[in-house]
Amino acid sequence: MLAVVPPPVTVRVPSKVNLHLSVGDVRDDGFHELTTIFQALSLTDEVTVAASEEPVVEVYGEGAKSVPTDGDNLAMRAVRALAAHVGREDEADKVRVVLRKGIPVAGGMAGGSADAAATLVGLSALWKLEIGREELSHVAATLGSDVPFALYGGTALGTGRGEELVPVLSRHQFHWVLAFDQRGLSTPKVYGELDRLRADGDPPRVGSHAPVVEALSSGDPRQLALLLGNDLQAAAVSLRPGLRRTLRAGVNAGALAGTVSGSGPTCAFVCESAESALEVAAELAGAGVCRTTRVAHGPVPGARVVGGEDAP
Ligand code: ATP
Structure with a gap:
């Protein structure tokens, strides 16, 4: 008798921007204590998971060449972690994962x-x-601090390493422009640079996250724009000084405010409306301060099946 091969499943998953990122002290486990507000954006990756004779990772799209296609790929690590969690370790090698990347690598x-x-x-x-x-989010947390948020999406307050999540009410959609840099930045290097800057002096720190929560519930992009803040920005700019020019160019092009997203180097600009975001993206793309631009909105839901047998 022939075994029935299940049809492939395709999942769409959002990127994130940190509206607020406060980096605290280094903990005993080497991680920094974080307080962050994530928002999930409509700039997405699509991931297809299928049964296979052997483990395969294929990567297409944005930055595909710099993504590993062996067992180091985070998608393959997720396969192994879930297989172990449900006691099906022997089947972890029988999965093919195809990544279609819209989210910039590093x-x-x-x-x-x-x-x-x-x-x-x-x-x-x-x-x-x-x-x-x-x-699933317990398995996700073993794979990385940002993995649980990608499951839930929306807007959330993250504490601990960023993996302990509480949803935050966010009224209305916010409109964003994202400016991709020529090359990625290594997250550990950016944290290392922040430690160096703090050892040498006292770079400014973001305040409380409470006003950001209020701005989100008011839904006013102008109020949110005044409050965007990221403790990693000084470190990212120190490693990539050109980002200062990118941030200025976005505001000159009509964005309400800009911030380095997470550890960078992508810059995220909040705009008044969808139309304004399109104008800012076009002007920034022509200003010679970044590789390319995208528009996006948020919040959007977390990872969702969009194709295959289980599609809604
Ligand atoms: P974060 O914002 O969580 O710090 P990032 O967006 O800056 O992450 P990633 O795109 O997640 O960075 O990639 C970081 C590194 O991880 C890449 O340089 C790449 O070598 C490796 N990597 C492993 N798996 C993947 C994957 N599926 N997609 C992208 N990069 C991957």
């Missing part, structure tokens, strides 16, 4: 984490696991 928008989250959702659909998002 761009501070958690693209690898997004792929890991999408793979968890895709594999649980492929294997028809009865496993809720909360249980």
Whole structure:
């Protein structure tokens, strides 16, 4: 008798921008204590998970050449972690993952984490696991601090390493322009640079996250624009001084405000409206301060099946 091969499952997963990122002290485990507000954006990756004779990772799209296609790929790590969690380790080698990347690689928008989250959702659909998002988020947290947020999406307050999440009410859609840099930045290097800057002096720190929560509930992009803040920005700009020019150019082009996204180097600009975002993106793209630009809106939902048998 022939075994029935389940049809492939495709999952769409959002990127994130940190509206507020406060970096505290280094903990005993080497991680920094974080307080952050994430927003999930409509700039997405698509991940297809399928049954296969052998483990395969294929990567297409934005920055594909710099993404590993072996067991180091975060999507493959997610396959192994979920297989171990449900006691199916022997089947972890029988999965093919295809990544279609829209999220810049090493761009501070958690693209690898997004792929890991999408793979968890895709594999649980492929294997028809009865496993809720909360249980998946425990597996997600073992893969990286930003992976649980990519599962839930929306807008959320993250504490700990960023993996302990509480949803934040965000009224209305916010409109964003993203400026991609020529090359990525390594997240550990950016944290290292922040430690160096703090050892040498006292770079400014963001204040409380409470006003950001209020601005989100008011839904006023002008109020939010005044409050965007990221403790990693000084470190990212120190490693990539050209980002200062990019941030200035976005505001000169009509954005309400700009911030380095996470550990950078992508710069994220909040705009008054969808129309304004299109204008800012076009002007920035022509200003010679970045590789390319994209428009996006947020908040959007977390990793969701969009194709295959389990599509809505
Ligand atoms: P974060 O914002 O979470 O710090 P990032 O967006 O800056 O992350 P990623 O795109 O997640 O960075 O990639 C960081 C590194 O991880 C890349 O340089 C790449 O070598 C490796 N990597 C492993 N798996 C993936 C994946 N599926 N997609 C992208 N990069 C991956």
